[in-house]
Amino acid sequence: MDQKPSNAFIGASWAALIIGFVSYNIGLWNASMVLNEKGYYFTILLFGLFAAVSVQKSVRDRLEGIPVTNIYYGLSWTCTLISVLLLTVGLWNATLTLSEKGFYAMSFLLTLFAAIAVQKNTRDLINFDKLAGRSTVS
Numbered sequence: 001m002d003q004k005p006s007n008a009f010i011g012a013s014w015a016a017l018i019i020g021f022v023s024y025n026i027g028l029w030n031a032s033m034v035l036n037e038k039g040y041y042f043t044i045l046l047f048g049l050f051a052a053v054s055v056q057k058s059v060r061d062r063l064e065g066i067p068v069t070n071i072y073y074g075l076s077w078t079c080t081l082i083s084v085l086l087l088t089v090g091l092w093n094a095t096l097t098l099s100e101k102g103f104y105a106m107s108f109l110l111t112l113f114a115a116i117a118v119q120k121n122t123r124d125l126i127n128f129d130k131l132a133g134r135s136t137v138s
Contacts, residue, residue, distance in 0.1 A: 004128040013117035020111030048083030
């Protein structure tokens with residue numbers, strides 16, 4: 001990537017990540033569910049974030065000619081899909097109102113998408129700085 005992402009896109013990506021993550025967790029904090037159920041939903045969020053960033057990284061690495069094993073690539077995709085499936089199953093069986101279920105689903109997906117965008121922007125900025133001859137801190 002030889003083009004720098006715009007400051008507006010960088011800011012929007014970070015804002016979406018923070019808003020999604022904080023909203024999801026405020027919802028969990030205020031929810032009237034038992035602690036182990038809150039832990040389940042929080043763990044799914046962390047698992048999904050790691051998996052989504054891994055997908056973005058492995059896709060980007062392949063595009064840039066950096067070797068990525070098929071096992072890691074497949075696991076990244078599988079874990080991302082499993083995190084969405086686990087959230088879906090959890091919400092399907094939860095004793096929450098439909099609006100609460102929708103809130104968790106949308107804030108979860110917003111956070112995953114934003115994590116991918118933030119990772120993409122970070123990678124683009126590093127590559128842009130390398131092409132411009134500036135040193136970057138990894």
